[in-house]
Amino acid sequence: MTSNRSVQSGEEKPVAFAEHDHDACVTETLAAADAHCSRNNLRLTPVRRKVLEILLQRHQALGAYAILDLLREAGFGSQPPVAYRALDFLAKNGFVHKIERLNAFVACVHPEETHSPAFMICRMCDAVAEAHSTGLGNYLAGAANSAGFQIERTVVEAEGVCPDCAGAAAT
Amino acid sequence: MTSNRSVQSGEEKPVAFAEHDHDACVTETLAAADAHCSRNNLRLTPVRRKVLEILLQRHQALGAYAILDLLREAGFGSQPPVAYRALDFLAKNGFVHKIERLNAFVACVHPEETHSPAFMICRMCDAVAEAHSTGLGNYLAGAANSAGFQIERTVVEAEGVCPDCAGAAAT
DNA sequence: AACCCCTATGTGATTTTATAACATTTAAGG
DNA sequence: CCTTAAATGTTATAAAATCACATAGGGGTT
Numbered sequence: 063m064t065s066n067r068s069v070q071s072g073e074e075k076p077v078a079f080a081e082h083d084h085d086a087c088v089t090e091t092l093a094a095a096d097a098h099c100s101r102n103n104l105r106l107t108p109v110r111r112k113v114l115e116i117l118l119q120r121h122q123a124l125g126a127y128a129i130l131d132l133l134r135e136a137g138f139g140s141q142p143p144v145a146y147r148a149l150d151f152l153a154k155n156g157f158v159h160k161i162e163r164l165n166a167f168v169a170c171v172h173p174e175e176t177h178s179p180a181f182m183i184c185r186m187c188d189a190v191a192e193a194h195s196t197g198l199g200n201y202l203a204g205a206a207n208s209a210g211f212q213i214e215r216t217v218v219e220a221e222g223v224c225p226d227c228a229g230a231a232a233t
Numbered sequence: 234m235t236s237n238r239s240v241q242s243g244e245e246k247p248v249a250f251a252e253h254d255h256d257a258c259v260t261e262t263l264a265a266a267d268a269h270c271s272r273n274n275l276r277l278t279p280v281r282r283k284v285l286e287i288l289l290q291r292h293q294a295l296g297a298y299a300i301l302d303l304l305r306e307a308g309f310g311s312q313p314p315v316a317y318r319a320l321d322f323l324a325k326n327g328f329v330h331k332i333e334r335l336n337a338f339v340a341c342v343h344p345e346e347t348h349s350p351a352f353m354i355c356r357m358c359d360a361v362a363e364a365h366s367t368g369l370g371n372y373l374a375g376a377a378n379s380a381g382f383q384i385e386r387t388v389v390e391a392e393g394v395c396p397d398c399a400g401a402a403a404t
Numbered sequence: 405a406a407c408c409c410c411t412a413t414g415t416g417a418t419t420t421t422a423t424a425a426c427a428t429t430t431a432a433g434g
Numbered sequence: 435c436c437t438t439a440a441a442t443g444t445t446a447t448a449a450a451a452t453c454a455c456a457t458a459g460g461g462g463t464t
Contacts, residue, residue: 276411276412278412278413280412280413281412309413309414310413310414310415311414311415312414312415312416314413314414314415315413315414315415318412318413322412336421
């Protein structure tokens with residue numbers, strides 16, 4: 063299975079919902095991860111790299127056990143901790159995010175920059191898009207601050223129907 | 234165990250973090266739930282009412298199994314579906330919310346008005362406060378709209394330290 | 405009241421998600 | 435090399451959620 067998702071006009075869509083060269087999307091992000099890790103003395107070991115690759119291959123959340131199946135197929139250990147430990151590492155370093163609503167994981171589309179991610183989850187096709195949203199983080203921080211609450215981490219997930227599925231349903 | 238939480242100056246805090254008459258908070262909300270249900274032909278049965286009461290007694294998220302234990306003590310069935318079914322009913326009708334981050338549930342502090350809730354979760358004392366946040370819903374809706382995404386439900390949860398715990402730590 | 409139907413509850417078994425504990429291997433630095 | 439810390443493999447178990455099916459209650463109707 064290769065490249066490009068359904069074609070849409072050139073709007074301000076998150077990558078998961080927009081047309082893009084998906085092969086490049088995968089290889090470039092993997093390369094960036096390699097670079098980031100060697101720069102920061104982190105070890106992107108084979109299992110970890112494979113898990114990241116698995117997640118990058120789709121703009122979709124995958125459960126730990128689904129990942130585990132794919133790891134087994136690829137010749138890695140097949141017990142839950144194998145997947146969970148790799149995911150912990152990747153999440154801690156910003157390469158993947160956990161989607162709490164689904165108890166599942168997605169690759170981050172723009173690691174490096176630290177950010178409070180926001181997601182849109184399509185309940186029809188299970189695509190998950192990460193929004194750029196800088197404003198949202200500030201908004202939350204402001205609201206929390208006036209309550210005297212100190213935010214350390216945020217979970218922002220919107221569930222609904224993505225452009226493609228909405229289009230298909232409307233036809 | 235009765236009433237009032239720790240005393241704070243009179244700011245714009247969510248109820249969970251602010252001083253208030255907690256007994257009234259429980260009985261009034263239960264009464265409101267009774268009223269709402271009879272008005273709308275919903276059945277607030279004993280188990281359902283008990284679960285709501287359990288959750289109202291604390292501004293904290295409780296897991297389904299913790300609730301189940303309390304149900305058993307109160308003489309109700311003690312198998313998981315008992316708790317999950319009551320929670321489904323209460324959530325569907327806006328009396329409780331699920332905190333995805335914790336796989337747990339909190340009573341809603343202002344049912345009736347339909348709203349996209351936002352929560353602040355204290356990682357030290359596990360208090361959970363629901364923000365009023367009308368703006369946030371609009372913000373998300375706007376962002377999603379420009380991406381062509383139709384939001385049906387949102388999960389907004391901020392994890393951090395509540396005013397009381399921050400104060401205690403700073404001492 | 406006797407009946408029906410629909411909804412809610414009770415219960416046992418199972419599935420899905422996640423972690424604990426401990427042995428073994430691997431990689432990096434002295 | 436040899437030590438040490440980090441990473442992996444594996445077994446077992448915990449925690450969260452659902453399935454399937456039997457039983458009971460609460461309105462309506464006759």
